[in-house]
Amino acid sequence: MLKLPLRAFLFLLLPISLTTFAQDNDTKLSYEENIYNREKKHIDKTNELLNRGDEKVYKKAHELLTILKAKRSLVNVNIILAQYFKNKAFIDSSIFYVNEALKFNISNDTLQAKIQSSAYNTLATNYTIKGLFEESKKWHLKGIEAAEKFNEEYFYYANTHGLARAYMEIGDFEKSLKLFKKCLEYKEEKQIIYGSYINIGSVYAMLEDFELSEKYLQKGLILAKKDSSHYAHAVITENLASNAQDQGKYDEAISLYNKTIKLSEQYGFYQLALISRMDIGNILLNQKKYQEAETLYLKALDQAIKLGYLEQQFIVYDNLKQIALNQLDYKNAFNYTSKYYHLKDSVNILQKDKEINELEVKYQTTQKEKEILLLQVENKNRKLELEIEKKENENQILSLQCSAEQIEVENVLLKKDQEIKQADLKIKEANLARQKTIRNIILYSFLVILIPIIGLLSVYYQKHRTQRQLNKKQEEVNQQKISTLLNEQELKMIKASIDGQDKERKRIAQELHDSICGNIAAIKLQLSNVVNDVQGSSLQTINVQLNDTYDQVRNLSHNLLPKKFIHNNFCDVLEEYFTSIGDASKLITTFTVYPREEINLLEELIQIETFKITQELITNTIKHANASSVELQLTLSESILNVLFEDNGVGFDTKHFKSGIGLENIKNRLQNMSGILSIDSRIHRGTIINIEIPTLVKNIEEV
Structure with missing residues (x-):
């Protein structure tokens, strides 16, 4: 089976250190800045x-x-x-x-924006490496927002490039290509240009459009040669080789891989050379040229061991085992398999945290120092013991030399001492008996006093425990009452909003009945007499009434439009509404929009319908979801307005769900705009509602 080549990408290594940020020379340096x-x-x-x-x-x-x-x-x-x-x-x-x-928190707003934008980019890149692409997208979008706030082009395009890479990893090649091509507009940073050309070529290769892939790779190659960017040159050559391998052009692929190896080893890009050498080995293995493949893999293994690239060592050992099996060389197959698992065990040991290892070394060093001190103390004590033993021996020799008279005196003294000791023993026995009696009396008295105290403590503990449980239950009841009052207040607010809408509908119906319907009835009567009117005065009257009816309909429709949209940007109005609902209902709200300026310039009808749909969604969440946080995200891409609404509420089973009036209203509004609604919800997991609305004027007018 043909093994796919290991594609190389140009990872964007951004100089995110803040030491390169310029200081405003027009302001006096603060104490913090001087430090x-x-x-x-x-x-x-x-x-x-x-x-x-x-x-x-x-x-x-x-x-x-x-x-x-x-x-x-x-x-x-x-x-x-x-x-x-x-x-x-x-x-x-x-x-x-x-x-x-x-x-x-840095007091300088511009500097703080640069810190956030660059840090968000690093955070998102880490999540891309971990494979958490949705998390990566979120942090790249935050980086773009921070960069736009203070017009930081470099960080804007750096985060845009990272966002495109995240889309490429999740397979959304359309959005990925759009953003990579947008990055080509930024001419100030060559790394972004090279990375965009290479990644566009890689995306087209994944789509098997090798003609477009090579077109962009060749553009990047011309630029890399012009700027003497040897690393970009090597990466592009490796990608061209991968394209040739994917198309079955193995001789061309091997030639390009060899060029990559030569260029990489010349300028010290050893990992890239290793990848290319392994790709050639894959081609030879699939062509059943086992001897050549084994020679190449052994060379790659030697290089991987020298460079310390463990992942490549795993791959090489696995391929060498496969070559041995294909040649029925079971001894070498077993040997390579053993080395594979031995390496795996070594990796588990090497993956220990470096800081923990350092602490262990420090601990062991301290322990050894303590052991040395203990040995020194023991040596000193040993010397002292030897000196004491020596002196005791000398004393014993002197005592043996005492005269017989001294021994006799001692014998007399010993007899007297024995008599005195016997008398003392009798006195002590009497004292011990008396003390034992006193101790027993004290013990019994203590027990008599202790038992009632234990009883009192037990009663007090039970009473305290009961009171604590009562307090806890009372607190739970109070919390439930507070929660009930808040829910009732929220329902009253929603009901007031609905009542207001009903009153407005009744007013509209009355206006239509009293003014427009009356005019239409008058027009009908005038039309019946128009045949008998020779001078055409009825036609003139009908024309006046038609103009009057048109003005009334126009005024009525304008009265229905939210007046805020006339004087404010749509996104600002929607964000203010979303935030105010969160403050009133104790919901944690998150609002994200990109690109804000383009969404503000959408047709007024789309903005009105989007605003009303958002009202319905937040109303349903407050009434049914029992959520603590909601998130609203608006994005505009390729004439499609995407509305993503998410809450962390109780959720529901979409298979057994019957839509209510609010959801039907949303569907009717989307049907009039050719919009699409999708719902993702599970019980206890919250709800995600995704809406896509076409923004081209012709689509709306046709409906």
Whole structure:
């Protein structure tokens, strides 16, 4: 079976360190900024270590976190650590340090926007590497919003490029191509241009449109050669080789892979050379050229071991095992399989957290120091014991030399001591008996007092426990009452809104009946007499009445339009309404719109219908969902307005669900605009409603 080539992408490595941000020379430096300027040289040196791939950057960054004072300095160090862990593929650690950087609040709004936009881009890239593409999309959109707020083009296009990459990973190639092509408009950063050309070529290759794929890859190749960008040149050549391999042009593919290897080894792109060498091995393996494939894989294995690329080692061992099996060489197949699992066990050991290993080393060092101190103390004690034993031996020798007279005196003294001791023993026995009696009396008295105290404590504990349970139940009842009152208040608000709509409908009906219907009846009578009117005065009267009826209908329709749209942008009005509903109902609301200016310029009819649909959705959520948060997201792409409404409420079973009046009203409005409604909901998981509305004027007018 043909193995697909390992495609190489140009990952966008953005210089997100804030040390490159310019300072406004027209303002007087604050105390905080003066501190930052003194600390900047340390950050620059650490950033240089990161760019060189020096492992010392980890230790240096942690030292700086303990000594630096300025907020901007600490933000820089956290972002350097985030970039370090991202390069090491420790994604969770990278995400942690990005979030640490975002905790700092810089007083300069423009600088804060740059911090957020660049940090969001790093966060989204981490989620792309982890395969969490929806999370990646969310953070790239936040980065775009922050960049647009202060017109930061660089960070806008960097996040747009990342968003396109997320769409490519989830298979939404249409949106991906649109955003990558938009990035080609930004000429200030070559990395974005190269990455866009390469990724557009890769998307077309995935769509098997190899002609367009090679067209964009060749454009990128011309630009890379012109700018002497050797890495982009190597990546594009590798992608051209992958295209040839996908089309079955194996000789051309091998030739291009060899060019990639030569260019990569010349300029130190060893991982790319390794990927190309493995792709050639795949071609030879599928052509059953086992000897050549094995030779190439062994060379690739040697390179992967030297570079420390564990994933590539796994792939090579697996392919070498397959070659051995195809040649019925079971001994080598078993050997390669054993090395594969041995490597897997080694990887599990190597994946221990670096900081934990350092702490273990410090702990072991401390333990060894303690052991050395204990040994030193034991040696000193041993010397002292030897000296004491020596002195005791000397004393024993002296005592043996005492005269017989001293021994006799001692014997007499011993006899007297024995007599005295016997008398003392009798006295002690009497005292012990008396003390035992006293102790027993005290013990019995203590027990007599202790038992009632234990009883009282037990009663008090039971009473306290009962009172605490009563208080807890009373608190639950109070919470239920408060919740009931809030729900009743929300229902009253909704009912008032519905009553207002009913009154407005009655007023419209009355206007139609009293004014327009009357005029139409008069016109009908005039038409019946028009035949007998020779001078045409009836025609003139009918014309006047028709004009009057037209003006009344026009005024009536204008009175129905939300007046806010006349003087305000649509997105601002919708956001204000959405936020006010959240404040009134205690809902946590999130509102996202992109691109805001283009949505503000949509046809007024689309804006009105979208506003009314949103009203219906939020009303249904408050009445039925029992949610604590709702999110509304508006996006406009290729003449399609997408409305995504999500709540975290109780949800429902879509298979056994009967739509109510509110949902039917939404469907009727969408039917008039050729819109599409889809609902995704499960019990206890919330509800997601996705609406797509075509924005071309001709579609609305046809309906």
